[in-house]
Structures are given as C-alpha cells and as structure tokens.
Amino acid sequence: MSGEERKDGCTVRFSPDGVATDVARGVTVLEACRSAGIAIDAVCGGTGKCGRCKVRPKGSFDPGDTSTLTADERDSGIVLACEATVTGDLEVEVLPRSRIRQHQILVRTLEAPVTRLSPWLKKVLLELPKATLYDNTADFERVQRALGDRDLEMPIITLRNMSRVVREGDWTVTATVADLEGRGEITRLESGDKCGCLLGLAVDIGTTTVVGQLIDLLTGNVVASASEYNRQISRGEDVIARMMYSEEGGGRELTSLARETVNSVISKLLDDVSRGRESPVTTHDLVGASIAGNTIMTHFFVGVDTRFIRLEPYVPVAHHMPPRSGYDLGLDIHPSSEVLLFPSRAGYLGGDVVADVLASGMHRGDDITMLIDVGTNGEIVLGCDEWLVSCACSAGPAFEGGEVSCGMRAMHGAMDRIRVNDDLTSSYHVIGDEPPNGICGSGLIDLVAEMYEHGVIDRKARIQALPTDRVRRTDEGVEFVVERRDRLGNGATTDLVVTDADLQNVLRTKAAIFGAATVLLKKMDEDLDDLDSLVIAGGFGNHLDIDRAVSIGMFPDIPREKYRFIGNGALEGARLALLSDDMRNDMVEIFEEMTYIELSVDNDFYDEFSSSLFIPHTDLEKFPSFREKKLPEGAE
Numbered sequence: 034m035s036g037e038e039r040k041d042g043c044t045v046r047f048s049p050d051g052v053a054t055d056v057a058r059g060v061t062v063l064e065a066c067r068s069a070g071i072a073i074d075a076v077c078g079g080t081g082k083c084g085r086c087k088v089r090p091k092g093s094f095d096p097g098d099t100s101t102l103t104a105d106e107r108d109s110g111i112v113l114a115c116e117a118t119v120t121g122d123l124e125v126e127v128l129p130r131s132r133i134r135q136h137q138i139l140v141r142t143l144e145a146p147v148t149r150l151s152p153w154l155k156k157v158l159l160e161l162p163k164a165t166l167y168d169n170t171a172d173f174e175r176v177q178r179a180l181g182d183r184d185l186e187m188p189i190i191t192l193r194n195m196s197r198v199v200r201e202g203d204w205t206v207t208a209t210v211a212d213l214e215g216r217g218e219i220t221r222l223e224s225g226d227k228c229g230c231l232l233g234l235a236v237d238i239g240t241t242t243v244v245g246q247l248i249d250l251l252t253g254n255v256v257a258s259a260s261e262y263n264r265q266i267s268r269g270e271d272v273i274a275r276m277m278y279s280e281e282g283g284g285r286e287l288t289s290l291a292r293e294t295v296n297s298v299i300s301k302l303l304d305d306v307s308r309g310r311e312s313p314v315t316t317h318d319l320v321g322a323s324i325a326g327n328t329i330m331t332h333f334f335v336g337v338d339t340r341f342i343r344l345e346p347y348v349p350v351a352h353h354m355p356p357r358s359g360y361d362l363g364l365d366i367h368p369s370s371e372v373l374l375f376p377s378r379a380g381y382l383g384g385d386v387v388a389d390v391l392a393s394g395m396h397r398g399d400d401i402t403m404l405i406d407v408g409t410n411g412e413i414v415l416g417c418d419e420w421l422v423s424c425a426c427s428a429g430p431a432f433e434g435g436e437v438s439c440g441m442r443a444m445h446g447a448m449d450r451i452r453v454n455d456d457l458t459s460s461y462h463v464i465g466d467e468p469p470n471g472i473c474g475s476g477l478i479d480l481v482a483e484m485y486e487h488g489v490i491d492r493k494a495r496i497q498a499l500p501t502d503r504v505r506r507t508d509e510g511v512e513f514v515v516e517r518r519d520r521l522g523n524g525a526t527t528d529l530v531v532t533d534a535d536l537q538n539v540l541r542t543k544a545a546i547f548g549a550a551t552v553l554l555k556k557m558d559e560d561l562d563d564l565d566s567l568v569i570a571g572g573f574g575n576h577l578d579i580d581r582a583v584s585i586g587m588f589p590d591i592p593r594e595k596y597r598f599i600g601n602g603a604l605e606g607a608r609l610a611l612l613s614d615d616m617r618n619d620m621v622e623i624f625e626e627m628t629y630i631e632l633s634v635d636n637d638f639y640d641e642f643s644s645s646l647f648i649p650h651t652d653l654e655k656f657p658s659f660r661e662k663k664l665p666e667g668a669e
C-alpha cells in the first residue's frame with residue numbers, strides 16, 4: 034500500500050493460530066489479542082507490571098517500555114503485549130508461557146447425599162375444570178384455585194402465554210411453583226403432564242473459573258458438570274485489577290463477561306444432558322439456580338458498584354442480595370426462575386466461603402474445625418456448631434501464578450510436582466504431560482520444600498552460594514535453575530529459574546496463611562492441638578502435597594489424618610442449598626453467626642505473620658515433625 038493510501042485500520046495476524054483482526058492504529062497488541070479472541074495471560078490487567086504478556090511481533094509496531102524484559106528476551110524480539118502499540122500491519126507470535134491454556138478446573142465435589150430433598154421448587158399436575166358460560170373465571174384465578182392458594186403470584190412472562198398453554202393441554206397443565214424466602218409464585222406453566230422433569234442449576238463463580246452443575250431436583254443427582262474460564266480474566270487476573278478496571282468505566286463490561294461465562298457453561302450443560310435425547314432439554318427447563326461466588330464476583334455478576342470494597346474500610350453494596358429472576362440477571366434459564374445468591378460476610382469473605390462451610394458441615398458438630406480455602410486470597414474459618422470466626426488474608430497471587438517469574442496457574446504445561454535430585458537437577462510432573470512452561474502453586478510448594486531439604490535455601494528462603502552451576506548470580510540477584518532452556522522445548526529463550534525475590538514472595542504468601550490461621554486460634558483461645566479437623570477447600574488442594582505444605586510452615590503440623598479435602602466446596606454448597614430447605618436455613622445461620630476479623634488492623638496478625646516468615650516458623654515447637662536442616666559445606 035502506498036504512503037498516500039494508508040488505511041486507518043491495521044491487520045494483526047496471530048501465529049500459529051492463523052487468526053486475524055482489524056484494529057485501529059495506536060491500540061496495544063494486548064487489545065488486538067482481545068479483539069481476536071486470543072487468550073493471553075495478563076495478570077496485572079495490562080498495566081505493564083506482571084511481565085506475563087510476552088509476544089514476538091513482526092511488522093509495524095512501537096515496542097513501548099521493555100525494561101522489565103531480560104536482554105536475551107529483547108534480543109530475540111520479545112515485547113510486552115500491553116506496552117507495544119500497533120502502528121501498521123503485524124504478525125504476532127504469542128509465547129507459549131503467555132497463553133492461557135486448558136486449566137485444571139476443579140469440578141469435583143463431595144456430592145454428599147441429601148437425606149430430605151426439599152428444593153424451593155415443585156411441579157404440580159393440575160386438571161383444571163374447563164371454562165364455561167356458567168364458570169368463566171379467568172385462567173389465572175382458575176390455576177390459583179386448583180393450587181388452593183390465592184396468594185400465589187405469576188410473573189408477567191408466564192402470564193403472557195397462559196391462555197395458549199392451558200388450551201393446548203386441554204385444561205391439563207403442569208405448574209412449577211416456587212417458594213423462596215416466602216415469595217410464592219407460579220414460575221412456569223406447561224401443557225399436559227411434565228412432572229417427570231425438574232432441573233436446577235448450581236454455579237460457583239470464581240475469579241479464574243466458573244463451574245456449573247445441572248441438578249435433577251427430583252432425585253438430587255448431578256446430571257451434568259461443565260466449566261469455563263471466567264471471561265473477565267482478560268481485564269485483569271485478580272479482583273483488585275478488575276475493580277480498578279470497573280472504576281475506569283469497565284463495570285458493565287465485567288458484568289456482561291461474567292454473565293456470558295455463566296451462560297456458556299449453561300450451554301455446555303444443556304448440550305451434554307440433551308445428547309441422545311429425543312427432545313432436547315432447553316434453557317426454559319432450568320427453573321431455579323443457586324450461585325456462590327466471592328463478594329466481588331457476586332457484585333460484578335449482579336451489576337453493582339465494587340469501588341468501596343477496594344477502598345478502606347472495604348464495604349460491599351450488600352451482604353445479602355435478594356433473589357433475582359433469571360431474566361433480571363441475563364441468564365439463559367427460564368426467565369421467571371428465581372436465582373439464589375449466597376450472602377457475603379465481608380468485602381473479602383464472600384458467599385463462596387459460606388458455601389464452603391455449608392459443604393464441610395463444620396457448623397453442625399462440636400468438633401473444632403479449621404477450613405482453609407487458598408486462592409489469590411486465603412480465606413480461613415474456625416469453629417463448630419456453637420461459634421464461627423473467619424478472616425481473609427491477602428495471601429498474594431504467588432500460588433496462582435502471580436509475582437513469581439516462572440509462576441503460572443495450574444493449567445497444561447505447569448509443573449505441579451517437583452523433586453530436587455542430589456545433583457540439584459529437578460524431576461517433575463507436568464500437567465497435560467507436555468513440555469513445562471512454568472510452575473503452579475503446588476509445584477512451588479514442593480520446590481521450596483525440596484530446596485530447603487537439599488540445603489539450597491536457608492530458613493529465610495535465601496538461596497545459598499553453592500559450588501554448582503544450578504545456582505548463579507545475575508544483575509538482579511541470585512537464582513536457582515529448575516530446568517535448562519534446551520530441555521524445556523517450546524522455543525524457550527531462557528532457563529526456568531526461581532529467584533531470591535520469587536522465594537520471598539512465596540514465603541510471604543505462606544506466612545500470611547499460617548499467620549491468619551494462628552490469629553483465629555488465638556482469638557478463640559484455642560491451640561493447634563485443639564483442632565479436631567482441618568478442611569482444605571478449593572482447587573489448590575487438588576494437587577497439593579500436605580507434607581510439603583506443612584514442612585514449609587504453610588499449614589499446621591497436626592496429624593495428617595485430621596486433614597480433609599472437600600474439593601470445590603463453593604459448588605457443593607450451591608448444590609446443597611438448591612436441594613434442601615435445611616441447607617438454605619443453615620446458609621443463613623452460617624452467614625449470621627460467622628464473626629469476621631479484619632486482619633489489616635489486627636496487631637496480632639502482624640506479629641504472627643512476621644514469626645511465620647521462616648521455614649517453617651520461628652517457633653519450632655509449633656512444628657514438632659520438623660527437622661532443622663544443616664546447610665551443606667560451602668553454603669553462605
């Protein structure tokens with residue numbers, strides 16, 4: 034194209050995907066990725082801080098700030114997608130480590146049987162007396178009369194089709210009656226006898242992933258499960274980045290992205306359950322939904338402001354969002370269906386944790402139980418049937434792939450298990466059995482434990498100057514080589530390393546979790562020995578080696594048989610609430626009874642956190658199975 038004919042838009046083509054998009058001149062390569070639907074890792078939401086969005090463009094572009102990249106990376110043409118701007122047509126290679134790939138999403142739950150099924154929905158078969166000149170009562174009142182309840186309401190959407198539905202069934206109809214929080218209404222009316230099918234939806238809206246289950250409300254069985262990445266990820270990986278994006282005018286977009294993700298999960302569930310059926314299950318067959326999410330995800334999903342959750346004193350718009358219709362929430366379920374949203378205890382302790390507690394059953398017995406859910410935030414609940422205390426610690430994203438140079442989430446290509454050999458080379462397992470791109474949370478815990486065990490780091494997690502080429506000093510500090518670039522494949526330009534700075538981030542994260550757990554025990558005058566049970570909830574526990582987590586001082590050193598994993602507790606809690614009024618009552622009780630302790634103003638937390646900044650802790654009495662490691666000869 035000649036200079037005079039320069040087009041305004043630029044074509045950006047991605048390799049090896051072969052996908053192209055037209056964008057305006059001057060947009061960032063990250064925006065071009067989003068426009069082309071390329072899922073790229075952008076932990077910091079495009080603020081240039083995380084250094085994860087690495088691409089190699091060829092063509093017309095301005096590289097922007099590349100100061101966070103290594104000299105090797107710069108020499109090989111790598112730039113940050115959020116810093117580089119498009120100035121003409123481009124061919125862009127997204128580096129393997131910067132791609133969001135198949136994630137290990139935790140769909141597994143306890144699926145505990147519910148002894149007394151009592152969903153808030155039921156189907157009733159009605160044989161209506163035909164209208165005649167002697168009985169010309171209106172259709173709606175006729176249905177109310179048949180149901181024996183003149184207070185039942187009917188949403189306008191159901192009312193609109195009523196006359197047709199009643200006559201198509203020759204005055205035999207199936208009414209779906211809902212009674213949630215005392216608001217009785219006829220959600221749906223179908224012609225003929227349709228009592229054999231009553232379906233509901235349970236959803237966990239996580240910051241990273243959204244998981245759903247289709248539940249048969251007549252049997253309590255899970256009939257399909259599906260999951261997807263939360264599409265908000267491209268607007269920032271953690272909740273803080275997304276709240277900031279919202280404050281800059283992106284709130285509506287985040288609401289749409291959350292709802293789009295849930296709808297995509299619903300579509301997968303319906304496809305799955307309809308396979309092989311003569312008449313497919315449709316969105317209208319889903320007549321109720323129960324949703325658990327953290328406070329920020331719930332706010333985005335409903336479409337309310339998150340600004341004051343981010344700022345001190347971290348106040349949400351509402352703890353308890355009243356039930357909404359599927360239509361109000363833009364969900365692809367029956368428009369009149371009611372959607373139960375789990376209540377949030379605090380800005381950083383949401384309905385997902387209330388659901389975790391419900392699923393764990395810790396509120397029902399006199400055993401003293403601690404529940405830990407580790408994500409970007411660590412949420413901890415301590416209690417029994419008489420009391421519950423909770424807190425959230427800003428654990429940092431180290432175990433979710435953030436703030437660690439080789440960190441990544443638990444997705445294909447992540448080392449999730451690592452052993453350091455005597456010659457300081459590493460043996461490892463990679464999710465998806467493919468060449469490694471980085472290390473996920475469980476791998477990092479293994480690595481720190483193993484490095485300590487082999488004397489590569491001291492109790493403050495500082496790398497020792499050992500006489501080996503696995504430890505080396507760079508301009509940025511000291512680093513340990515986990516794997517060499519020539520063994521990584523994937524066109525890696527650098528070795529896979531952990532640095533002193535990475536290890537300090539891991540140390541801070543584990544210290545925050547253990548410090549928070551200790552504070553809760555202290556507040557209730559309990560001791561580690563008093564714990565009857567320790568419940569690990571969430572996807573993190575999926576890959577975790579408890580012994581390793583204890584050996585670095587992240588989790589308490591109590592008998593391992595006291596540890597219990599409940600999988601995706603938020604999803605399980607949502608399912609239980611859908612199926613049982615006892616569970617819905619428990620949900621309200623947990624929410625009302627649970628005391629929340631704000632750690633950011635708690636002096637005990639600061640002390641406990643500082644004491645936990647050692648492997649495993651300054652007070653070795655707390656870790657009886659710990660053996661102090663003698664550093665090898667030559668270590669400094």
Ligand code: FES
Pocket residue numbers: 074075076077078079080081082083084085086113114115116
């Ligand atoms: S540095 Fe580009 S998204 Fe974080």
